[in-house]
Amino acid sequence: MALPQFGRRDSMDLIKFDNVSFSYETEDENGNPKTEKVLENFNFSIEEGSFVAILGHNGSGKSTVAKLTNGILFADEGTVTVDSILARDDDTIYDIRKTVGMVFQNPDNQIVSSIVEEDVAFGVENIGIPSDECRKRVDEALKTVGMYEYRLRTPSKLSGGQKQRVAVAGIIAMKPKCIVLDEPTAMLDPSGRKEVIDTVMKLNREEGITIVLITHYMDEAVKADRVVVMDDGKIKLDGTPEQVFSDTNKIKSLSLEVPQSTELVSRLGISSEKTVLNFDQCADLLYKYLLKDNS
Numbered sequence: 391m392a393l394p395q396f397g398r399r400d401s402m403d404l405i406k407f408d409n410v411s412f413s414y415e416t417e418d419e420n421g422n423p424k425t426e427k428v429l430e431n432f433n434f435s436i437e438e439g440s441f442v443a444i445l446g447h448n449g450s451g452k453s454t455v456a457k458l459t460n461g462i463l464f465a466d467e468g469t470v471t472v473d474s475i476l477a478r479d480d481d482t483i484y485d486i487r488k489t490v491g492m493v494f495q496n497p498d499n500q501i502v503s504s505i506v507e508e509d510v511a512f513g514v515e516n517i518g519i520p521s522d523e524c525r526k527r528v529d530e531a532l533k534t535v536g537m538y539e540y541r542l543r544t545p546s547k548l549s550g551g552q553k554q555r556v557a558v559a560g561i562i563a564m565k566p567k568c569i570v571l572d573e574p575t576a577m578l579d580p581s582g583r584k585e586v587i588d589t590v591m592k593l594n595r596e597e598g599i600t601i602v603l604i605t606h607y608m609d610e611a612v613k614a615d616r617v618v619v620m621d622d623g624k625i626k627l628d629g630t631p632e633q634v635f636s637d638t639n640k641i642k643s644l645s646l647e648v649p650q651s652t653e654l655v656s657r658l659g660i661s662s663e664k665t666v667l668n669f670d671q672c673a674d675l676l677y678k679y680l681l682k683d684n685s
Contacts, residue, residue, distance in 0.1 A: 404438040404568055404600050405459050410468035412454060428454045429623045441594045441601040443611035446620035447645045452604050456572045461486040491561030493571045497553035507541040510560045531563040535589050551582025555589055568600035608649040612667040632665040
């Protein structure tokens, strides 16, 4: 099923990929140099203020896309533009990373200080923000992610979800327009996952920060405005969660799962005008179905 493409109005595009190709230099089993092409003539754009979830199995290219938006990697061919800045070499990294912050999978790898508020202040201090403004930004960031009361704690004593929220606070204290999160909940328990995703949704809905979420959890992806499914370096599906997850056969053919509620309704053979994406929608549909069946 062909789905509509989002992010096509250039005036609103915060991030834009034009005919981007990228390869990793690796070695084969005999230790000989080998080039592994991940993206080829890849086109993609993200509108400012949107919440985009990118899905795909390991090796699909989704994490490469994330790293290209932040200047961790640079395109071999084509262009990546971030807020009208061409991401092409080390000279542009400073401006790129002021615009796009990145949160990684393991929160322990992002903690650099022994006190929470000092960790959040680290990046802000490094870009030369005056101490009074730095203090204000740190406090505001910790309050935004619900970690202000832990500001004098030692990060090692925090839960995984709390550590990840501290990492997010460190990014938003830099006041970026966009935050890219590369599987930020992969190492967290369900409680920690909920903490992080609730924080991400708040940043998007209330602060207007553009969110790009790389994930393999379908229940996280359904909370986005737009879902992009990648496979073999290409975009296979692109649309609203309702549009993307309505094609359950296509999702499964790409070695991905569909949301549990969507799968349950499909297996029960219950028809619905809208794609069921969460437990509340599922419960409501089942209730109406049972009432109809018993009437």
